[in-house]
Amino acid sequence: MNQQSRALSESEEQVLIAAKPDLLPIATALRDAILAVHPDATIAAWPKQHIISFGLGTHKMSEHYALIALHLASWLGPFHTHVSEALVR
Numbered sequence: 001m002n003q004q005s006r007a008l009s010e011s012e013e014q015v016l017i018a019a020k021p022d023l024l025p026i027a028t029a030l031r032d033a034i035l036a037v038h039p040d041a042t043i044a045a046w047p048k049q050h051i052i053s054f055g056l057g058t059h060k061m062s063e064h065y066a067l068i069a070l071h072l073a074s075w076l077g078p079f080h081t082h083v084s085e086a087l088v089r
Helices: 010-018 021-037 076-087
Strands: 042-046 053-056 064-069
Touching: 010 021, 010 042, 010 053, 021 053, 021 064
Parallel strands: none
Antiparallel strands: 042 053, 053 064
């Protein structure tokens, strides 16, 4: 962990654990890049929405300027066939 990084909160860990494994290094690199520019950023994670958000205060829609949205490991579930068929048409 570089000196700009902060420890993950429990809610951030919940978001990352549910994500596709391929996305973990990307998500942590993005988080580190944001904190390198704005070390005092407010970080809020919403495990049910699968996002980690960064901002100037606690209000997500009015004070946050960036978010990392992670697809779940089983995001498409049983619907992947239907989605693939719809894309082919």
